[in-house]
Amino acid sequence: MPQVTEVVKLRRRVLTEIARLAFEAKLKQDVDSILYTVVTEEGPRYRCCVYKERAVLKERIKLALSQPSDLEINEAVENALRGKIADMPVINIMPVACDQCPIDKFIVTNACRNCLAHHCINSCPKQAIMVVQNRAYIDKNKCVECGMCKKSCPYGAIIEVNRPCESACDLGAIKAGKDRCAEIDYDKCVQCGSCKTACPFGAISDRSAIVQLIQAIKAGKKVYAVLAPAFIGQFGAKVKPSQVVEALKKMGFYAVAEVSLGADIVTLEETKEFTASVPRQRKYMTTSCCPAFVSMIGKHLPAETNSVSTTVSPMIAIGKVVKQREPDAVVVFVGPCTAKKAEAEQYEGIIDYVITFEELACMMVGAGLNMAKINEAVFETSASRDGNSFAKAGGVMQSVMDMVDTVAPGTDIRPQSCEGLQNCMTAIQQIISGKSDINFIEGMACEGGCVGGPGVLTNMKVTGKLVENFSKSAKAITAGENEFAAAEVQSGVHWHRE
Amino acid sequence: MTMLKIEVCVGSACYLLGSQDLIEMIEGLPEDVKANIDLRGSSCLKACGKGPNVKINGELISGVTPDKLMEIIKYNIQRK
Numbered sequence: 001m002p003q004v005t006e007v008v009k010l011r012r013r014v015l016t017e018i019a020r021l022a023f024e025a026k027l028k029q030d031v032d033s034i035l036y037t038v039v040t041e042e043g044p045r046y047r048c049c050v051y052k053e054r055a056v057l058k059e060r061i062k063l064a065l066s067q068p069s070d071l072e073i074n075e076a077v078e079n080a081l082r083g084k085i086a087d088m089p090v091i092n093i094m095p096v097a098c099d100q101c102p103i104d105k106f107i108v109t110n111a112c113r114n115c116l117a118h119h120c121i122n123s124c125p126k127q128a129i130m131v132v133q134n135r136a137y138i139d140k141n142k143c144v145e146c147g148m149c150k151k152s153c154p155y156g157a158i159i160e161v162n163r164p165c166e167s168a169c170d171l172g173a174i175k176a177g178k179d180r181c182a183e184i185d186y187d188k189c190v191q192c193g194s195c196k197t198a199c200p201f202g203a204i205s206d207r208s209a210i211v212q213l214i215q216a217i218k219a220g221k222k223v224y225a226v227l228a229p230a231f232i233g234q235f236g237a238k239v240k241p242s243q244v245v246e247a248l249k250k251m252g253f254y255a256v257a258e259v260s261l262g263a264d265i266v267t268l269e270e271t272k273e274f275t276a277s278v279p280r281q282r283k284y285m286t287t288s289c290c291p292a293f294v295s296m297i298g299k300h301l302p303a304e305t306n307s308v309s310t311t312v313s314p315m316i317a318i319g320k321v322v323k324q325r326e327p328d329a330v331v332v333f334v335g336p337c338t339a340k341k342a343e344a345e346q347y348e349g350i351i352d353y354v355i356t357f358e359e360l361a362c363m364m365v366g367a368g369l370n371m372a373k374i375n376e377a378v379f380e381t382s383a384s385r386d387g388n389s390f391a392k393a394g395g396v397m398q399s400v401m402d403m404v405d406t407v408a409p410g411t412d413i414r415p416q417s418c419e420g421l422q423n424c425m426t427a428i429q430q431i432i433s434g435k436s437d438i439n440f441i442e443g444m445a446c447e448g449g450c451v452g453g454p455g456v457l458t459n460m461k462v463t464g465k466l467v468e469n470f471s472k473s474a475k476a477i478t479a480g481e482n483e484f485a486a487a488e489v490q491s492g493v494h495w496h497r498e
Numbered sequence: 499m500t501m502l503k504i505e506v507c508v509g510s511a512c513y514l515l516g517s518q519d520l521i522e523m524i525e526g527l528p529e530d531v532k533a534n535i536d537l538r539g540s541s542c543l544k545a546c547g548k549g550p551n552v553k554i555n556g557e558l559i560s561g562v563t564p565d566k567l568m569e570i571i572k573y574n575i576q577r578k
Contacts, residue, residue, distance in 0.1 A: 004516030012514050236508045236518065238539055361514050365546070370509045372541035458518060 003459060006046060007202035012362055013038045014060050015210060019366025022081075022214040031077050034061060052096075059094040066207040069094070080211040090191040090206050090341040093182050097203035100180035101163040105145045108136045111157035119152035145176070168198035170421035171300060188299060192292035192421065192445040193338035193454030206338040206454075209353045210363055213332060216352075217252035221330045225253045226318045226351075228335030229260040229383070230391035230450040233466035234357045234457045235364075239371045241470065242379035247364060247371045259335070260383030262318030263289070263390040263399070264485035267478075269311040269495045270396075271403040274440060275411055282307055284431050284439040287396045288497075289313045291343035292445035296421050301428060310496040312347075314390060315340055319350035320493050334360050336453025339445065356455025381474050384482040388471035392464055393419045393449030397442035402478045415440040419447050501536040502574050504567075505553040509542040512549035516563070520550055523564040527571070534575055 017034045021027040039053045047053045059069055066085040067076035079086070108120075112135045120136050121129045128142035129149055136158070138149070150158040165174045165182050173188035174195050182203065184195075196204045217223050225248045232241060245256045266289060278285050288294050288309040297304050312320070319331045332353045333340055344351035355363070364371060381388060386402055389395030394417040404411050416438045418424040424443040430436035446452040451467060452460040476482040489495070506512075506520050524537050543551040548560035554570060 004519050009515050016511075016514070235510065236513045238508055358514075361510060365511045365514055370511065370542055370546075372509045372513075457513070459522070462518075 005200075007200065010038065010046070011060070011202060011205065012358065014057065015064055015208065015359060015362035016365045018061065018064050019210055019214065019363045020368075021366075022211045023218075023367050025218075027077055027081065027211065028074075031061065031073060056094060056097040059096055060202075060205065063092055063094065063205050064208045065211055066209050077211075081215060083212045083215055085207070085209055085212060088207060089184070089186055089189070090338055091184065091189065091193060091196060091204060092207060093184060094203050094205065095181050097201055098181045099201045099203070101176070101182075104138070104140060105161055105163075105176075106138055106143065106147065106150055107159050107161060108138060109157050109159055111155050112136050112153075113155060113157070115155075117154070119154065120149040120158060123148040123152035164198040164200060165195040165204060168194040170194070170425070171296060190292040190295035190299065190421070190445070191339045191342045194445075196338065197454045206341065206356075208355070208359055209341075210355060210359050213353045213355060214363065216330050222254040222326055222328060223252070223330045223332060224255050224257060224322050224326070225332050225334050226257045226259050226262075226315065226322065228315070228333065228337070228391065228450060229258065229263065229388045229467065229471075230336045230453065230456065230463060231334065231357065232388075232391070232470045233463040234336075235361060235371050236458075237462060237466065240376050240379070241381075242377040243371050243374040245379055246374045246377055247369050250369055250374065251364065251367050253332075254329070257318055257322055258382050259314045259318050259333070260381065260387040260390060261482075261484060261488075262314035262316070262321065263396075264383050264387035264476075264479035264482045265317040265321075265488055265495060266311050266314050266390075267386060267396075267399040267403050268480065268485060268489050270309050271400050271407060271479075273309055273311055273496075274400065274413065275404065275408045278439050279412075284441065285309055286428070286441040286443050287400075289390065289396055290339070290444050290446075290450075291337070292339035292421065293424055293443035295339065295342070296424065296443075296445070297428070300425065304428060304432070307428075312495055312497060313343065314387075315343065316347050316350055317495060319347070320495070321488055323350060324491065324493055336446075336450050336456040338454050356453075357457050358455050361457055381470070382482075382484050383474060384476035384479050384485070385471045385474040386478050387482065387485070388467065388474060391450045391467045393417055393444045393447075393452075394442065395449065397440070399479060400440065403480055406478060406480050413440050414438050415442065417442040417444070419444050419449065419452075421445050502534055502571065503536045503538070503553075503555050504571075505538045505540045505543065507541075507543040507545075507549060507551040508539045509546065509549075511546040512543075512551055515549040517550040517552075519564050520552065520562060520567050523567060524571075531571070531575060535571070 035054045062076045065076045065080035114134045126142045128139045177183040315333050330352045341354040344354045386399035397415045397417045418427045448460040451463045545551045552562045
């Protein structure tokens with residue numbers, strides 16, 4: 001199945017055009033041109049008419065500028081050019097783009113026998129069910145999709161069909177509102193971005209700070225790109241890591257650092273934390289590098305918050321390293337993750353912007369750069385093999401286990417790696433209920449780990465293999481063998497949550 | 499038998515618009531079909547913005563989708 005659908009192309013075209021206009025300092029006067037270059041009169045047509053498509057496009061542009069939908073587009077541009085990011089969630093629904101999925105959530109199948117009991121009719125709180133042509137019939141105008149009919153039918157004759165966004169959300173944070181338009185319950189949402197990937201109408205998107213970032217670059221600030229270890233292979237199997245680094249510098253970034261160095265620091269600190277606290281102070285410990293996983297525990301399993309490692313994530317660790325060296329640096333995390341945008345807000349002054357690989361590639365094209373044509377250079381990773389493996393599910397667990405074997409051999413560590421929020425939730429609940437004796441959990445919201453994030457450009461199977469090969473090129477095997485990480489840990493910086 | 503020469507652009511602009519999907523589609527074809535295809539990657543086919551771009555036997559085609567490319571391959575292989 002192709003990864004780059006028409007919805008994905010549309011989003012990327014908008015981001016690319018915005019980036020191009022921002023680099024050329026034409027965004028203010030030419031923003032409306034995007035409405036005509038991305039959606040032309042000739043098509044292709046994805047919606048009922050060109051007017052609807054342009055109405056959706058306006059919402060998409062405002063989200064790409066990190067501005068709320070109630071602003072006029074010109075005001076949104078001015079705010080973005082001033083560097084302002086509106087106080088809004090990372091993941092947003094564009095109601096005008098939501099198709100209100102007119103699928104019938106509850107469907108009466110041929111298995112209905114028009115029984116005499118009529119449990120479905122009796123259980124419906126809205127009197128939405130009647131018998132038509134010898135079978136139960138659900139009046140969609142009255143149905144509130146409570147599911148009582150499905151539960152009550154002894155034949156299982158009523159089935160449930162979920163909307164793609166609802167099916168994708170493991171935490172039940174997205175539902176259809178009264179007008180059937182999707183609504184996010186932000187008390188439950190962890191900004192993982194799975195609904196964004198799932199929506200076939202492109203009605204859900206994350207806000208972007210590419211214009212604010214381009215303005216910082218153009219202002220001549222010392223902008224550091226900190227690259228998440230999943231960057232290997234993201235821009236094409238033939239684009240080498242050194243070409244990505246060179247392209248970033250050509251685009252105006254002052255310097256580039258690897259988040260995998262932060263991962264080594266995290267491994268060292270998390271190992272210390274595990275050996276010191278499990279089982280004396282807590283029954284088990286979880287990792288803390290995936291912000292969606294950490295947020296899930298805070299919002300859905302608050303009693304377990306103390307089990308989450310207090311060590312900061314690799315993103316925050318490398319942000320602290322850069323800010324310690326260059327306090328006036330602007331630090332930009334470039335990765336596969338939307339939840340990192342929310343995490344960065346909790347650590348003000350460490351990470352200034354977060355962009356996805358997709359947003360970076362759109363910026364590159366907008367700046368007129370082709371990574372495939374950048375000269376290759378020598379590039380050696382500053383992290384260990386284990387630090388680079390953080391990009392893949394199981395990588396964090398393996399890194400900590402390797403360190404435990406080195407610094408405290410014989411420690412009773414019983415690890416489990418979990419991918420997907422539902423699996424993470426189940427694993428923790430099994431520990432709570434005593435069904436599992438695991439005492440160290442690596443939690444990753446995305447299938448495959450970070451290489452499967454919502455902001456990636458390449459199939460995770462391809463990048464997973466390339467990350468593995470790249471990590472083998474590291475001189476140090478474990479975090480403990482990485483002298484850079486060891487020096488940073490000794491530097492007196494606080495590596496734990498306040 | 500002459501080979502069907504397919505050059506897929508893997509430059510940043512085309513990659514962003516799905517050129518990798520085209521390569522994966524070709525690589526997933528049956529071996530007997532692939533035997534007739536000379537697949538190459540190009541860093542730029544000079545039609546940026548209209549991608550993904552593909553050159554088939556020297557002819558530039560823009561806005562290619564996996565379905566469209568499959569049709570072209572079928573047409574060319576059948577014609578041989």
